[in-house]
Every structure is written in C-alpha cells, then in structure tokens.
Amino acid sequence: MIEYRVNSGSLIPFLKTASDFGLCPTSLLSHVGLQTSDVTQRHVRIPVEQSNRLLERCIELTDEPWFGLEAAQKVEMGSYDINGYIYANCSCPLEAINITSQFYGILSDRQVLYSSEDKKYLISRWELSPQIDTVSRNVADHLLACHARYARDILRLPSRFAFASFRHSAPKDSRIMDLYEETFECPLLFDQQHYSIGMDREMARDTLFPQADPALRDILISHAETRLREIRSTPPFTFKVKSLIRKLLEQMVPTREDVAKHLYMGGRTLQRHLLNEGYSFKEVFNEVRQEMAIYYMKDLSLSIDDIAERLGFSETRSFHRSFKQWTGETISSYRRQLMQ
Numbered sequence: 001m002i003e004y005r006v007n008s009g010s011l012i013p014f015l016k017t018a019s020d021f022g023l024c025p026t027s028l029l030s031h032v033g034l035q036t037s038d039v040t041q042r043h044v045r046i047p048v049e050q051s052n053r054l055l056e057r058c059i060e061l062t063d064e065p066w067f068g069l070e071a072a073q074k075v076e077m078g079s080y081d082i083n084g085y086i087y088a089n090c091s092c093p094l095e096a097i098n099i100t101s102q103f104y105g106i107l108s109d110r111q112v113l114y115s116s117e118d119k120k121y122l123i124s125r126w127e128l129s130p131q132i133d134t135v136s137r138n139v140a141d142h143l144l145a146c147h148a149r150y151a152r153d154i155l156r157l158p159s160r161f162a163f164a165s166f167r168h169s170a171p172k173d174s175r176i177m178d179l180y181e182e183t184f185e186c187p188l189l190f191d192q193q194h195y196s197i198g199m200d201r202e203m204a205r206d207t208l209f210p211q212a213d214p215a216l217r218d219i220l221i222s223h224a225e226t227r228l229r230e231i232r233s234t235p236p237f238t239f240k241v242k243s244l245i246r247k248l249l250e251q252m253v254p255t256r257e258d259v260a261k262h263l264y265m266g267g268r269t270l271q272r273h274l275l276n277e278g279y280s281f282k283e284v285f286n287e288v289r290q291e292m293a294i295y296y297m298k299d300l301s302l303s304i305d306d307i308a309e310r311l312g313f314s315e316t317r318s319f320h321r322s323f324k325q326w327t328g329e330t331i332s333s334y335r336r337q338l339m340q
Helices: 006-018 025-031 035-042 048-062 067-074 080-090 091-107 135-154 174-184 199-208 214-233 234-249 256-262 265-274 280-299 303-308 316-327 332-340
Strands: 004-008 046-047 115-116 121-126 163-165 193-199
Touching: 004 006, 004 048, 006 025, 006 035, 006 046, 006 048, 006 067, 025 035, 025 048, 035 046, 035 067, 046 048, 046 234, 048 067, 048 135, 067 135, 067 174, 080 091, 080 256, 091 121, 091 199, 091 214, 091 332, 121 135, 121 199, 135 174, 193 199, 193 316, 214 234, 214 280, 234 256, 234 280, 256 265, 265 280, 280 303, 280 316, 280 332, 303 316, 316 332
Parallel strands: none
Antiparallel strands: 004 046, 115 121, 121 193, 163 193
C-alpha cells in the first residue's frame, strides 16, 4: 500500500484552533508520533495517516464534529507553501488556479485538486476518499473552506463564489449551517457527486490582483518546479534532512552532528539512515547548497559575496570553484545570461 505524504504546514490551522480550545499542540503532535519541529521546519512532509489521526484527535478532545470547518478560519498565506505566493502574484484568479494546480504535488503526494472550465464557470474539484465518515468529511470541509477563506480574506477577491458543492448531507444543526454560510457566502449544494467550488468564469478572468508581480511569479514558479522534481525523486528521510539543512543554513553552517541533534539522533545514526536511501551527508549537504546557489543567483540584488556567505563558504573563491563544478559554468557567465 502506498503511503501518501502531505506538507506538514497543513497541520498548523488544526493546531492553532485546538489551542483556542485550551489544548496543548505539543501533546497533540506527540499523540500521533510527531514533534514540534516537524511542523515548524520548512518543506517537511508527513504521512497522511498521521495528519488524519491528528484531526481525529482534535475532533475527539474538542467535541466539535465540524472541527475542520472551524479550523479553516486560521488559513494564512503560507498555508499553501510556495503555491500561496504564486497565486497572489498571478494576474487574475483564472491564471492563478491554472498555474498552481500544476504544483499541487508540493502540498501532497496525491493529486486531489483539479480545475476545469465550461462556458459559465471555473470549477475547482477535490477528488477525495469515497468514504463519508467524520474524519473524511472534516478533511473535505477543511480543504474547501480554506480555499474559500484564502480567496476572500487573504486575496480580498471582491466577488463571491457561484456555488460550493459537497458529497455529504447538510448539517441539521442551525449553528453549523450558519458557519457554512458565513464561510462560503454562496449557494450551498449538499448530497452532490463532487466536492467542488465554482467561480464565474468571466469574473475569474477579469478580476485583476493589484499586488500581482509577474517577475516574482516567474521566480517562484521556477523554484516550485525545482521543489517538485526533488519531492518526486528524493526518499522520505533524505528529503527531511535536506529540508532541515535549508532551515539551519539561515542561521549557521550545520555539521552532520548539528542536523542529527535536531532530529533527536546521533550523527552515525543519521548517516546510516541516509546510506540506506543511497546518500551520504556530504552529498545531501552539497545538493542543498547547489539548489540554493542557483535560487539566490536569480536575485540580482545579492552580491556574489552575499551568496557565498549565506551558503557557508569561508571564501568567495571556494564558492566560485564549487559553482563551476555544479553547473559547468562560471558565476559571471551564469549571471550574464540571467541579465539578458
């Protein structure tokens, strides 16, 4: 059986909402075998089974059978990782949805969100578990509600959605029905074939995002393409180590022992896990530096000395040599191409 993984940042709205109910996020994570660092570190992926168990625990302890819907109130720009920033820098919702759907793999190993158009609507459709138990319903409600609140509360879309459809039945509790109506602010269709949200196609095409930055969008897309290739080709433990190295490089040049300490293991144990997946710590560390070097090179406001320092090179000339080994090009040649 394939074990799907999801971006650990998707847990943050659950943990923040649980905290509002007086629950301890650290204890909730521990209950499902996770640590705080699994959520706070960037680019960490966890098995979807752990995510569902955390949601189930939150529902149980808060006694809120519609917890997923309420947790959507905590959605933030970063809740969708780099996809959220790409979306915000596209010219209009139509472009944003078509582009970000290509990078859904950054959020989950399993593609569950699809977009389609007809003459009247731009439709976002979620293909989820055929079961309609409490956890599955909460997952579906949360995904749709986050989508709606992100568009309205974060991006400030002026127009409401045309409809929101759900495979499950309407709640009998009027308080919960009020929450649905407040969340989606559009006609609600229950007992439908799909979970979906429809937007007027002309509105999706003609509504322009005032904060859109095409140049930044293109940089983010390039970075997302790199992330997606790495996710699809890197084994789980190695991916986790790479994510941690990226985070630590913002503060220091991490050694094998530094990384191992953050993973609550010894340096030899870390090396053994990496070797089991066909990597060594040195290889992983250099791959991260190569990836970040290319990313930083696209920011023309950064000097070569700045980039070398960020990547932990004690001398700029060492960075020049490494870059030539990585790319086959000199730094000056690579930058000239970017400026053309």
